Amino acid sequence: MKMKIYKIAVIFVIAIILTSCEKDKVLTYENYPSEIQAYVKTHFSDASIIQTTKEKDFLTSEYTVILSNMTRLEFSRKFEVQDIDSNTELPSSVVPEVIINYINIQFPDNFIKGWELEDKHQQISLNNGMDLEFKMDGTFLRIDD
Numbered sequence: 001m002k003m004k005i006y007k008i009a010v011i012f013v014i015a016i017i018l019t020s021c022e023k024d025k026v027l028t029y030e031n032y033p034s035e036i037q038a039y040v041k042t043h044f045s046d047a048s049i050i051q052t053t054k055e056k057d058f059l060t061s062e063y064t065v066i067l068s069n070m071t072r073l074e075f076s077r078k079f080e081v082q083d084i085d086s087n088t089e090l091p092s093s094v095v096p097e098v099i100i101n102y103i104n105i106q107f108p109d110n111f112i113k114g115w116e117l118e119d120k121h122q123q124i125s126l127n128n129g130m131d132l133e134f135k136m137d138g139t140f141l142r143i144d145d
Contacts, residue, residue, distance in 0.1 A: 027052045035079035036065060043093050047071065083116040085125070090115060098138030099124060 047067040074083040089111040114125030131144040
């Protein structure tokens with residue numbers, strides 16, 4: 001009897017995991033989170049949201065936003081921006097000033113086209129293909145491969 005209950009419990013847990021993992025849902029304009037709309041309006045006022053997707057894994061949710069200028073933004077479940085990728089220069093308001101100052105001095109002929117929080121670091125992508133890694137306080141760490 002105990003073995004039968006154990007098997008049922010295992011099947012139940014597996015079913016929950018399989019049905020709750022990796023559900024992507026394209027949101028309608030009316031369902032775009034207000035925090036995401038405010039972020040886009042503040043930092044990308046010249047662009048509009050084309051699509052917002054809510055990606056749900058077992059216990060977390062993330063949002064991916066595509067803008068009309070083909071910039072892609074990723075937000076955590078708490079609507080904190082985690083990743084920004086673009087083919088054009090990012091607005092200075094989305095990158096810490098200390099990092100912008102470093103780029104302006106060390107790479108005056110280049111611009112930032114990507115920013116990402118990665119573990120406890122920030123990664124910057126330049127238009128020349130280089131990726132630079134910084135501490136959370138903006139201290140330069142290294143050129144990333």
